[in-house]
Amino acid sequence: MIKITADSTCDLSPEIIKQFDISLIPLHVLIDDEDFRDGIDIEPKDIFRYVGQEGKSCKTAAVNTFEYENFFKEFSPKYDAVIHISLGSGFSSCYQNAKIASEQFDNVYVVDSQNLSTGSGHIVYEAALLAQGGVQAEEIVKHLEELVPKVDASFVINTMEYLRKGGRCSGVEAFGATLLRIKPSIEVVGGKMIVGKKYRGNFDRCIVNYVKDRLENNDDIDYSRVFITHSYCSPETVQKVREAVETYAKFDEIIETTAGCTISTHCGPNTLGILYKRKSKK
Incomplete structure (x- = not known):
């Protein structure tokens, strides 16, 4: 076995x-000086409370x-x-x-x-x-x-505040994104995170456009399965994404999962991604 x-x-x-x-x-999830174990001592909703409401710093180890x-x-x-x-x-x-x-x-x-x-x-x-x-x-x-190298992973984030607090973007960038209602997509390329296309406006509309961009007219998709992974988006938002996925691609299996503490720590609430396999390596 x-x-x-x-x-x-x-x-x-x-x-x-x-x-x-x-x-x-x-x-490990470190909240100020306290050490928590991901999924055992702490859940994403705790992180949103610590960071979003109490203003504490949060990072992973x-x-x-x-x-x-x-x-x-x-x-x-x-x-x-x-x-x-x-x-x-x-x-x-x-x-x-x-x-x-x-x-x-x-x-x-x-x-x-x-x-x-x-x-x-x-x-x-x-x-x-x-x-x-x-x-x-x-x-x-x-x-x-x-x-x-065939796994295609990306997310759209609703707020850059968590990236700012984690030192992954400047306060000016975060402020500008908020002011302009920019929702950036974060892509995993070559084992590292990069900023992809930047969407603008209402989060639900941005996320549907993101799904269309990833899936429409894409002949390099392995249709065996796709994950819709999110950090506590509303059921209505997730349903819109599922419908968009079904519109632009015919996956054998659509699996919804909730993001754990690591994604939540760095990207915050209302982060959503579709993650699938490609036929080729990029």
């Missing part, structure tokens, strides 16, 4: 985690090597292999720390997702499907490494 594990940042739904018996290791060693120690003796999918190495030292920890075990494999949220979630989900299908560990890892 093969055990699939991942960093808490993969943002898969509780149903998928339970269905495939995936085990997650939590990243990687899982350290010792924590990974203890995590892998729990599963290594019980399974033929453990395959761990980490938060992208361009965003955190999680991959590096997990890789170092894995060297203490002869049956632990660590895969760098080069992504975040359900961009990583695609890799975890694929690993779970392959493991359930009886594929050998080395073959699963090879398949995942080929899939990594």
Whole structure:
């Protein structure tokens, strides 16, 4: 048997985690001087209260090597292999720390997702499907490494205030975006976040236009599945996005998930993305 594990940042739904018996290791969320474990001691709504209402600073910190060693120690003796999918190495030292920890075990494999949220979630989900299908560990890892550059991950954010507080944009940029009602799309390219197209106006209208831009007349889409991942957007907004997705593409599976603490810390409430696989590497 093969055990699939991942960093808490993969943002898969509780149903998928339970269905495939995936085990997650939590990243750290630092609120001023307090240390919380993602999804265990703190939820995104807590972050929105701390940052949005109480004005506290909030950032995330990687899982350290010792924590990974203890995590892998729990599963290594019980399974033929453990395959761990980490938060992208361009965003955190999680991959590096997990890789170092894995060297203490002869049956632990660590895969760098080069992504975040359900961009990583695609890799975890694929690993779970392959493991359930009886594929050998080395073959699963090879398949995942080929899939990594094909994942298309992007989000639209409603406010740049959280990026400003996290030091990822200036106060002038954030103020200008608010004044002009700009909703930027954030894209993962080459394992790093970049600012893509900037939308302007009402958030729901921006998000529908974003879906159209990503999916319409795009012949490089793998239609097996798409994640709609959001940080507590309204059900009405999510429904509009689902309808737009169904209008511009015919995915076999549309999976809605809620973003965890990492995306929420950096992007704030009302962030939404569609994340799918491409046929080719870009």
